[in-house]
Amino acid sequence: MASISIPGSTPGGSKIRVGILGASGYTGAELVRMLLRHPNVEIAALTAERQAGKPMAEVFPHLGGYGLPDLVKIEELKWGNLDFIFCALPHGTTQEVVAGLPSGLKVVDLSADFRLTDPAEYATWYGHEHRAVDLQKEVAYGLTEFNRQGVRKARVVANPGCYPTCSLLPLLPLLLENQIEPGGIVIDAKSGVSGAGRDAKQANLFTEVSEGFNAYGVGHHRHMPEIEQELRLAAGRPVTVSFTPHLVPMNRGMMSTIYVRMADGVTADDLRATLAARYADEPFVGVTPAGVVPATRHVRASNHNLIGVVADRAPRSAIIVSVIDNLVKGASGQAIQNMNVMMGLGETTGIDQAPLFP
Amino acid sequence: MASISIPGSTPGGSKIRVGILGASGYTGAELVRMLLRHPNVEIAALTAERQAGKPMAEVFPHLGGYGLPDLVKIEELKWGNLDFIFCALPHGTTQEVVAGLPSGLKVVDLSADFRLTDPAEYATWYGHEHRAVDLQKEVAYGLTEFNRQGVRKARVVANPGCYPTCSLLPLLPLLLENQIEPGGIVIDAKSGVSGAGRDAKQANLFTEVSEGFNAYGVGHHRHMPEIEQELRLAAGRPVTVSFTPHLVPMNRGMMSTIYVRMADGVTADDLRATLAARYADEPFVGVTPAGVVPATRHVRASNHNLIGVVADRAPRSAIIVSVIDNLVKGASGQAIQNMNVMMGLGETTGIDQAPLFP
Amino acid sequence: MASISIPGSTPGGSKIRVGILGASGYTGAELVRMLLRHPNVEIAALTAERQAGKPMAEVFPHLGGYGLPDLVKIEELKWGNLDFIFCALPHGTTQEVVAGLPSGLKVVDLSADFRLTDPAEYATWYGHEHRAVDLQKEVAYGLTEFNRQGVRKARVVANPGCYPTCSLLPLLPLLLENQIEPGGIVIDAKSGVSGAGRDAKQANLFTEVSEGFNAYGVGHHRHMPEIEQELRLAAGRPVTVSFTPHLVPMNRGMMSTIYVRMADGVTADDLRATLAARYADEPFVGVTPAGVVPATRHVRASNHNLIGVVADRAPRSAIIVSVIDNLVKGASGQAIQNMNVMMGLGETTGIDQAPLFP
Amino acid sequence: MASISIPGSTPGGSKIRVGILGASGYTGAELVRMLLRHPNVEIAALTAERQAGKPMAEVFPHLGGYGLPDLVKIEELKWGNLDFIFCALPHGTTQEVVAGLPSGLKVVDLSADFRLTDPAEYATWYGHEHRAVDLQKEVAYGLTEFNRQGVRKARVVANPGCYPTCSLLPLLPLLLENQIEPGGIVIDAKSGVSGAGRDAKQANLFTEVSEGFNAYGVGHHRHMPEIEQELRLAAGRPVTVSFTPHLVPMNRGMMSTIYVRMADGVTADDLRATLAARYADEPFVGVTPAGVVPATRHVRASNHNLIGVVADRAPRSAIIVSVIDNLVKGASGQAIQNMNVMMGLGETTGIDQAPLFP
Structure with a gap:
């Protein structure tokens, strides 16, 4: 199979270099599926802890043939090579990872870690103190239709739950x-x-x-x-x-x-x-x-x-x-919608496919 | 395949001869499935309008090999050969059929025709006057656990909806x-x-x-x-x-x-x-x-x-x-439960199988 | 819910006391489902290694309300209280367990351990020497329709694969x-x-x-x-x-x-x-x-x-x-069929239910 | 919901005006789904016999919001407004419809009507003489990977079966x-x-x-x-x-x-x-x-x-x-692939989406 050409994905263009943390889960794979069609994005890095070192096609055979980068551990990433991060890590481990990112890197976080704004409420429901309380305060809640301005200006967006x-x-x-x-x-x-x-x-x-x-x-x-x-x-x-x-x-x-x-x-x-x-x-x-x-x-x-x-x-x-x-507007699709807003792109870019039926 | 022997189903015994009206639907097939295991019942007649003349195994291949009677039209039945009727006909056509049965024949009706006791309410919801209002008055509502006495004495029981x-x-x-x-x-x-x-x-x-x-x-x-x-x-x-x-x-x-x-x-x-x-x-x-x-x-x-x-x-x-x-306690199982009560049999007879999983 | 009465299961009768080794898997649960309806059997013991100590209804909620014995480890069993064993353990661990059973205890083994009669072929396909070669020779292959005499005389029957x-x-x-x-x-x-x-x-x-x-x-x-x-x-x-x-x-x-x-x-x-x-x-x-x-x-x-x-x-x-x-004639149903033959019971006893559709 | 904008679908451009005959079936809907993303195509007409007069969104609610033309009968079409036809009509009725099209109109036929090249074999398998034998001779079999040249030059392509x-x-x-x-x-x-x-x-x-x-x-x-x-x-x-x-x-x-x-x-x-x-x-x-x-x-x-x-x-x-x-490479996707070849477009245009999983 020839590598499948993606419209507009000419090498050397000024594309947004995206990293997906936690790419071995369903929301990670769904981000990849849609970003492959996004004309302004290059999928530059994919991480997965236990699966690090494997080609993405070994973990998700349906994503073979696209020249995707292999899975690596987060600590192997060179942040300077990335322009934007989708964080699809498990709840709880996310907050410290996001807090440790370079301060210039924009992030959409798909976990629940930054959705609750009240630290006390977070502690009640999650059983431990929030470990990035300061960051939590500046995060925008990414229900795009109700917070477009907030999302546009935010560095970190908490993608809503499904x-x-x-x-x-x-x-x-x-x-x-x-x-x-x-x-x-x-x-x-x-x-x-x-x-x-x-x-x-x-x-x-x-x-x-x-x-x-x-x-x-x-x-x-x-x-x-x-x-x-x-x-x-x-x-x-x-x-x-x-x-x-x-x-x-x-x-x-x-x-x-x-x-x-x-x-x-x-x-x-x-x-x-x-x-x-x-x-x-x-x-x-x-x-x-x-x-x-x-x-x-x-x-x-x-x-x-x-x-x-x-x-x-x-x-x-x-x-x-x-x-x-639940995987699109409830997770990865809305995450890309938020990225589009954060990066000044057309809001529907890359996520405008018609529903699949049957 | 040898005809499968059913426990207790010795020919010549004094079994209840059951007729199932409307046996070509799922509730009809489900009645057959369970009654085949009922030691006090003989399935003596099965009706279906459009499928009349066919063997049951042609309509429901999973019920082949049991020596079931062929499907006939209702008008071909000889009521004197039957002791009990399950009526699994479509809503609306049922009321006249049940009203026309010999007055000695006990019936469990699985349709909605006799569930509402108020003729006005029936007319409101079903769009026409009830065509067997007198009968409707003597029918017992067959939610067995709440009307055991009523069911025991009833000639006609309206089996509840699922x-x-x-x-x-x-x-x-x-x-x-x-x-x-x-x-x-x-x-x-x-x-x-x-x-x-x-x-x-x-x-x-x-x-x-x-x-x-x-x-x-x-x-x-x-x-x-x-x-x-x-x-x-x-x-x-x-x-x-x-x-x-x-x-x-x-x-x-x-x-x-x-x-x-x-x-x-x-x-x-x-x-x-x-x-x-x-x-x-x-x-x-x-x-x-x-x-x-x-x-x-x-x-x-x-x-x-x-x-x-x-x-x-x-x-x-x-x-x-x-x-x-929905097909058992919500329909055919509860119908047999009611028959058991009406005929003075053990209430769980024939319907005591354990759930199927997976 | 009242404990559900099983036909013929009067306490004190001379029922076959059955033990099921490996009752926490699907074939184990399926044996239970059908044996609950078997008039000549009492389910006397259920084993499961990791789930030992739990009620069966915790592992399989659909089997609640039947008064089943709790799950225990194999070493907790008292073999003298059992008349018949179904062994539904994983392939490989079975052979030593079966070889260690009291020599008077009849067994149907649902694993693959005793199906191949040639030890060399076993070693080729399973990657290790068979650990009960002597026993292997006396085992009957339990494709009932082709080995009824062998099954009747056997102490251990290897139930065929699905x-x-x-x-x-x-x-x-x-x-x-x-x-x-x-x-x-x-x-x-x-x-x-x-x-x-x-x-x-x-x-x-x-x-x-x-x-x-x-x-x-x-x-x-x-x-x-x-x-x-x-x-x-x-x-x-x-x-x-x-x-x-x-x-x-x-x-x-x-x-x-x-x-x-x-x-x-x-x-x-x-x-x-x-x-x-x-x-x-x-x-x-x-x-x-x-x-x-x-x-x-x-x-x-x-x-x-x-x-x-x-x-x-x-x-x-x-x-x-x-x-x-695959779970019935391909596993637990055929196992009971073999038990019926080994114990001189009617071959269809307890496994004569009609198919379920839809 | 705002009408969803399709990339490149600027009004007034020189797009290929496509008509889909038989748009109320699954292959018709699947053509629409993919053509909505095709930058060189305008869906100009949709036909359905029994559903004529209805909006497409009434027949396929997942296709609402795209400004699709309403369903019409074939005889209502103005062929001069169309550049290309996908024929997704039932087998048997197709041959006369395709034979009656203006001779300048290119067609991919998704039915089986033109796949067999031997009229005798067609008659044997379909039970009647082929009613457009002359046309049948000039049709190209559209297994694209094996007949690219034939498809490129053809006016009518028979899309292979799944x-x-x-x-x-x-x-x-x-x-x-x-x-x-x-x-x-x-x-x-x-x-x-x-x-x-x-x-x-x-x-x-x-x-x-x-x-x-x-x-x-x-x-x-x-x-x-x-x-x-x-x-x-x-x-x-x-x-x-x-x-x-x-x-x-x-x-x-x-x-x-x-x-x-x-x-x-x-x-x-x-x-x-x-x-x-x-x-x-x-x-x-x-x-x-x-x-x-x-x-x-x-x-x-x-x-x-x-x-x-x-x-x-x-x-x-x-x-x-x-x-x-079966609906994409086995039907509508390959049909668009053939259209791309017939119209001199990039062969993967509009059909390059990644697989959907889960």
């Missing part, structure tokens, strides 16, 4: 417009299995997952404080949500089914109109017409978020359905 | 004990695809369903009034639930994730204790210990219902997870 | 009747993922397996010499097969698509007639009529084997399709 | 180099379900397909004569293959496991070297190193074909494993 992305995009505009009550919000969320990562765990074996459905982390999932933090900012007061994640026997896709109580006199049509107006100019967020409920397969492998609103029979109640691909 | 079974078993004891509030109950439900039946519909193609997840019937599913009818009886006042069914890419299995508001001073542990006490002597309903949340694969292919209760962080909120196999 | 079972049942009668040539047989085999066991391996994660298909062990799978050993016995001379196993994204099921060259003057109809005659009185092996090709879902969760024969366009060529459930 | 593509790419070089014997080739092929199309058929329901595996068209699949026609051209004499297609419970992906007999003195390493040399400069065909066997998930959603070769234990036998995505 569940928060899928839940906040529908909820934030409605809270900001006071169309729903901050109390009593129920978020029943469902995710494909890729969100669980590539580590060999019995619970994630094909035989354990397929032909079944289960809830997990009921009452104590770590995406809950992240959701509540952002809802609190929008509502101007504390918000406690009921949040239950579930595992769907599929690779990709995420849905939040959200039950809200509307403010006096507000209808489901009002909610839909508010969302449609808010996202009219957004390239990645769509609102389905009345009567159409989005499904995860409508956004698979794309950076899209689709939102539908249905009136419930219970008085003042509405049901909101929001879908993303 | 979603109602999965939702009512956890909710009824809590409402009866006033431990939860009747208002604001959210039932986020998920079902395997077999619930959609065997008719060729594009939406149920493998390619349309697999690797995806979607809600359906949002805000207007017909199992909603059935759930509310039974909750109203338990609560002693009208109940409106928020109910959203979803389709999971799996064949079998159903989960209801239920969000409830507890009465003053009641805890999640109280709810769990109430359920455990209520079902201590029930052969098919189990309550998981604190910290254990049931999954659909724990009950696959069995008549079991498992219920878990988790305290939510939101004050006075609890999350209840209830799982069944 | 691929050998699925391939030998169609091939042996045809070789014995000289209707096919022993040379040039191609066995293209496909298995569900449960055959890979329950160990946490990255390659068997849901995300790695679903939505994909792959071959494995191409040219060197260890079931090949087992197949060839038995074909050689039938053909009366050495047989080398082309055998390629593949992994199907499903839990259970196995298919062998077999390409054979027919002897002079023999037709595909002759092959089918030979197989039909050979298996006419067998309870578990069926031959489909001309034009009908069996699918794995026709035998799911049952001890059945179905075989179809199709004439190929290439002269003297025929295609044979054979299906089993 | 099974032929997956089987011919590994076999043709080996036959041309006389490294394998033309007799006794066994092609055991496996396909994802999308190959069966989007028509509502009971056999393709999720519940009928998932958790199972089956062969189909055994001994008489219509891709067999197409494979044999091309092998005959390469071998210089008639070739009869044993070909068995199977259905895998996955959406996309195809594997051919091919058993060949090597010429005297030839080894599996020779086969691999021949293939590697033949495809060294091809952008879409790769040969895996010794010891690596490709899987369908290595090429999912890409236009790649990967080929692995393994020595078999049987003397002079080798096993070849070839994988493609």
Whole structure:
């Protein structure tokens, strides 16, 4: 097979030299898949601790034939050869790595380490003091549609979690417009299995997952404080949500089914109109017409978020359905979207592929 | 292959001669699968309109080799040769068929036709007047664990829907004990695809369903009034639930994730204790210990219902997870359970197989 | 949940007290599932090394509520309390365990340790000398339909591998009747993922397996010499097969698509007639009529084997399709079948359930 | 959602105006998905008979937001507004439509109508005389890697079937180099379900397909004569293959496991070297190193074909494993590849995306 030519990827151009830390996981591979199509990026370095020394194609055979750099350990990197870092390391190990980067290097961090702004809340949910508290203060929360200015100016962006992305995009505009009550919000969320990562765990074996459905982390999932933090900012007061994640026997896709109580006199049509107006100019967020409920397969492998609103029979109640691909808008796609903003590129560059179906 | 001998199925015994109307659908096949193991039953007749004249093994190859009767049309049946009827016909066509049966023949009806007791409510949800209103009045609702006496004396039993079974078993004891509030109950439900039946519909193609997840019937599913009818009886006042069914890419299995508001001073542990006490002597309903949340694969292919209760962080909120196999406890298994009660047999006879995993 | 009563399982009866060594794997759980329904068996002991001390329901939640003994280490067993052993230990560790059992204890071994009768061949394929060569000589190969007398008299039965079972049942009668040539047989085999066991391996994660298909062990799978050993016995001379196993994204099921060259003057109809005659009185092996090709879902969760024969366009060529459930007839079901024969019970006892579909 | 901008798709440019006939099927949707990313193409017309009048987003919700033309009937098209046609109509109806097109319009036909060059063979396999025999003679067979010159000059290209593509790419070089014997080739092929199309058929329901595996068209699949026609051209004499297609419970992906007999003195390493040399400069065909066997998930959603070769234990036998995505290299991707060649564009334009995993 000839090395596959990438449009615009002429050698010698002034491309952004990107390093991906933690490239042996699914979000790392997904970054590579999309960045290979990005005309302004050169994938200059890939790291993985246990797999260091291997060609990327040995770890991910689907990525053979692209002339990717071999996997190395982080300490082997020469930072001066890199312009931008995606950090896809495990939660907990990330904070010290990011804190130790040269101060001129821009970073999108896909872990949870810098998402919570309150160190006390971080310690409560993660069981230890944050080890880079100063850095934490200057980090921008990268829900792009709500923090474009912050992201543009930031050196380090905390890429939102998949569940928060899928839940906040529908909820934030409605809270900001006071169309729903901050109390009593129920978020029943469902995710494909890729969100669980590539580590060999019995619970994630094909035989354990397929032909079944289960809830997990009921009452104590770590995406809950992240959701509540952002809802609190929008509502101007504390918000406690009921949040239950579930595992769907599929690779990709995420849905939040959200039950809200509307403010006096507000209808489901009002909610839909508010969302449609808010996202009219957004390239990645769509609102389905009345009567159409989005499904995860409508956004698979794309950076899209689709939102539908249905009136419930219970008085003042509405049901909101929001879908993303957990690996794209829920992780690597939004990370590239943030890089595009941080580097002054067109926001959709490299992440504008249409969904894959079937 | 030799014809497979069934334990106790000696010819000439005084077995219950059972007829299954509508045997070419999944619930019909599932009745056959379990009744083949039932020592007191002889499968004496199978009907199917379009497939009449065919051997059952042509319609369901997995049921070859059992000497089953060929499929016939209903009008070809000789009622005098039958002792008991399972009616697995489509909703709407059932009521006239059941009304026309000889008055001595006992029936479990798996359709929705006789589940709603209020003719007005039936007309609202099904779009036409009920065509067997008199019969409707004498029908017993067959949620066995809550109506054993009624089922025992009934000639016609309306087998509950799958979603109602999965939702009512956890909710009824809590409402009866006033431990939860009747208002604001959210039932986020998920079902395997077999619930959609065997008719060729594009939406149920493998390619349309697999690797995806979607809600359906949002805000207007017909199992909603059935759930509310039974909750109203338990609560002693009208109940409106928020109910959203979803389709999971799996064949079998159903989960209801239920969000409830507890009465003053009641805890999640109280709810769990109430359920455990209520079902201590029930052969098919189990309550998981604190910290254990049931999954659909724990009950696959069995008549079991498992219920878990988790305290939510939101004050006075609890999350209840209830799982069944939609084709067994949600349909054919419960139908046989009801037959056992109606015919004075051991209630678990023929439906006591352990779950299948993986 | 009340403890579920098992038919005929009255305490104090003279039941066979069974121990299952290696009960924390899928074949162990599958033995339990079926033995729970076996009227002549009491599950008296379950072992698992790493999980010792746990209730079975913690390791396999679907097996809760049956009053099963807790998992213990093998050395904790009191052999005098047991009448029969199923050994479902990993390949390699089995031979010493079985050799160390009291000499009066009958055993069905589900591992590969005693399947090859030639110690040299064992050493070649498994990389070490067999550690129980003497015992190996007295072991009966438990392809029940071909060795009923041997199994009846044996103290130790080597339960065949899943691929050998699925391939030998169609091939042996045809070789014995000289209707096919022993040379040039191609066995293209496909298995569900449960055959890979329950160990946490990255390659068997849901995300790695679903939505994909792959071959494995191409040219060197260890079931090949087992197949060839038995074909050689039938053909009366050495047989080398082309055998390629593949992994199907499903839990259970196995298919062998077999390409054979027919002897002079023999037709595909002759092959089918030979197989039909050979298996006419067998309870578990069926031959489909001309034009009908069996699918794995026709035998799911049952001890059945179905075989179809199709004439190929290439002269003297025929295609044979054979299906089993790899965990039942390919493992635990056939093991119980062998136990029934060894203990003088009805051969179908406890394993006569109909297939599960969908 | 803002209309998503496509790179290079500036209005007013001299883009190729493409019409897709039969856009409501999976290959039609897949053409759209990839052409949306093609910088030299404007999707100018989409047809569908039964769905005419609907927006594409109603038929395929994942394709909403791209400003696609509504579906129309073929007779509503103005041919003068189109530069190029993809014909994705059902087999049989295609030939008259293509024959009736203006003679200046270039066409890639994805149906089987023009693949067989011998009218007698067409009549034998399709049951009727070909209705555009004259046109059939000038059509080029579009296995791009083997007919680039023919495709470049052709007005009408017959896009190969998925099974032929997956089987011919590994076999043709080996036959041309006389490294394998033309007799006794066994092609055991496996396909994802999308190959069966989007028509509502009971056999393709999720519940009928998932958790199972089956062969189909055994001994008489219509891709067999197409494979044999091309092998005959390469071998210089008639070739009869044993070909068995199977259905895998996955959406996309195809594997051919091919058993060949090597010429005297030839080894599996020779086969691999021949293939590697033949495809060294091809952008879409790769040969895996010794010891690596490709899987369908290595090429999912890409236009790649990967080929692995393994020595078999049987003397002079080798096993070849070839994988493609049946909807891309097996259909719509190769169709665009052919369009690129016919229109003088870079051959990989618009179809150079990396595979999607997981």
